Amino acid sequence: MKTQNKGTRIFAIAMILAACGAGEGLNAQTYKFDFIGDKPSKEGYVKVDSQTRYTDEKGYGYDFVTPETVKADTPYFFSIAVPDGNYKVTVTMGDKKRAGETTLRGESRRLFVENIKTQKGERKVRSFIVNKRDSIISGKEKVAVKSNERQKLNWDNRLTLEVNGDSPAVRYIEIERADSVPTLFLCGNSTVVDNDCEPYTSWGQMIPAFFDENVAIANYAESGLAADTFIGQRRLKKALTQMKPGDYVFVEFAHNDQKQKGPGKGANYSFAYYMKQFIDEARAKGATPVFLTPTRRRFFDESGTITDTHLDYPEVVREIAWRENVPLIDLQQMTKVLCETLGVEDSKKLFVHYPANTYKNQPKALKDNTHFSTYGAYEVAKCVLEGIRCNGLPVVKHIRPEYSEGFSPAAPDDFASYKWVLSPFEVVDKPDGN
Numbered sequence: 001m002k003t004q005n006k007g008t009r010i011f012a013i014a015m016i017l018a019a020c021g022a023g024e025g026l027n028a029q030t031y032k033f034d035f036i037g038d039k040p041s042k043e044g045y046v047k048v049d050s051q052t053r054y055t056d057e058k059g060y061g062y063d064f065v066t067p068e069t070v071k072a073d074t075p076y077f078f079s080i081a082v083p084d085g086n087y088k089v090t091v092t093m094g095d096k097k098r099a100g101e102t103t104l105r106g107e108s109r110r111l112f113v114e115n116i117k118t119q120k121g122e123r124k125v126r127s128f129i130v131n132k133r134d135s136i137i138s139g140k141e142k143v144a145v146k147s148n149e150r151q152k153l154n155w156d157n158r159l160t161l162e163v164n165g166d167s168p169a170v171r172y173i174e175i176e177r178a179d180s181v182p183t184l185f186l187c188g189n190s191t192v193v194d195n196d197c198e199p200y201t202s203w204g205q206m207i208p209a210f211f212d213e214n215v216a217i218a219n220y221a222e223s224g225l226a227a228d229t230f231i232g233q234r235r236l237k238k239a240l241t242q243m244k245p246g247d248y249v250f251v252e253f254a255h256n257d258q259k260q261k262g263p264g265k266g267a268n269y270s271f272a273y274y275m276k277q278f279i280d281e282a283r284a285k286g287a288t289p290v291f292l293t294p295t296r297r298r299f300f301d302e303s304g305t306i307t308d309t310h311l312d313y314p315e316v317v318r319e320i321a322w323r324e325n326v327p328l329i330d331l332q333q334m335t336k337v338l339c340e341t342l343g344v345e346d347s348k349k350l351f352v353h354y355p356a357n358t359y360k361n362q363p364k365a366l367k368d369n370t371h372f373s374t375y376g377a378y379e380v381a382k383c384v385l386e387g388i389r390c391n392g393l394p395v396v397k398h399i400r401p402e403y404s405e406g407f408s409p410a411a412p413d414d415f416a417s418y419k420w421v422l423s424p425f426e427v428v429d430k431p432d433g434n
Helices: 006-020 203-210 227-232 235-242 267-284 313-323 331-350 374-390 394-398
Strands: 030-034 060-063 076-081 085-093 100-106 110-118 124-132 136-138 158-167 170-177 183-188 216-219 248-252 288-292 351-354 366-372
Touching: 085 100, 085 110, 100 124, 110 124, 110 158, 110 203, 124 158, 136 235, 158 170, 183 203, 183 235, 203 216, 203 374, 227 235, 227 267, 235 267, 248 267, 267 288, 267 313, 288 313, 331 351, 331 374, 366 374, 374 394
Parallel strands: 124 216, 183 216, 183 248, 248 288
Antiparallel strands: 030 170, 060 076, 076 158, 085 124, 085 170, 100 110, 100 158, 351 366
């Protein structure tokens, strides 16, 4: 993504504010878009038709498409240039002429609304919070975004929504600032990161769907990172510029840390030192640190038991959490139960195991025992949600009613009934890290 210059961006925002009739000041701004093509736009809304392409000058419109591909019942992306922050997105779904089924994702394929059905003439309204950011910290200082990460929608100058589903039906989209909601900042590696493309998926991009419009998820994780490289790339520093009292910092590392060799490296040395930094920095901002032990790799012994491949790192995470009075979510144990419950063969469904030619440009079978499929990421996200419940974190009151029942990794969701509508983007290259 190319980042527009500051003057162009301010002009675009001003034009949208004028069109939407929003009040003065950043906190007052509200963007309203009308996607109904067969009648004049609703009062106070900006009309969107097939020719409304995103440009930096305009500051909003369909993204990654040509006018010929914009159809009412096919997936599409819609973007709007906005400053960093949390935004409440309210979507009115339904169509007077047909039934619909709509899935809503945002930025780098974060799930917000899944498979909402509307009958012909029926309307349903859902609201959720999208965290938008770019890589700028202050002045010329930026997050050291990796070269293969620069095109990710998480790091550009706009908030992007993916409207998908078997028959997507969106009538209106409203976007407004949401500065006061608590934010869960996610710090981690490829098991946590937002992935733009199918089929690789992580729990961090699934968990937004489980919360209502009173909680934001800001996922700063990236593939291949360890606790020290995450801090070294200034990701924590960027998060701290957005952090406020009442927020949370969820920290899951170890996969890549355990591979670091040399003087001062190891679970009880550099790893423990950097993990303590997350605690201190979060608390200095009035935020609550939360530690997670690493998710299991899919390695079974001859008896069908998942083996522990993370050396002493999980135990060090537990010890630091106990010593520093940090809430702990033991994903190491929960994903062990999850994998062993499904067994040696069925546990492959949790990970990226696909026959050759399942996806475009995939001549060889994918056999990855670290990175999750969409189903696996969804189940692990439910493990995290259960950890939030068990720790009694205040955000538990904002879990959506349909996900309010507790989850046991010993009773995972039925794979046959799990539904995921594919995003348009596919990349079969394995993420960094293992």
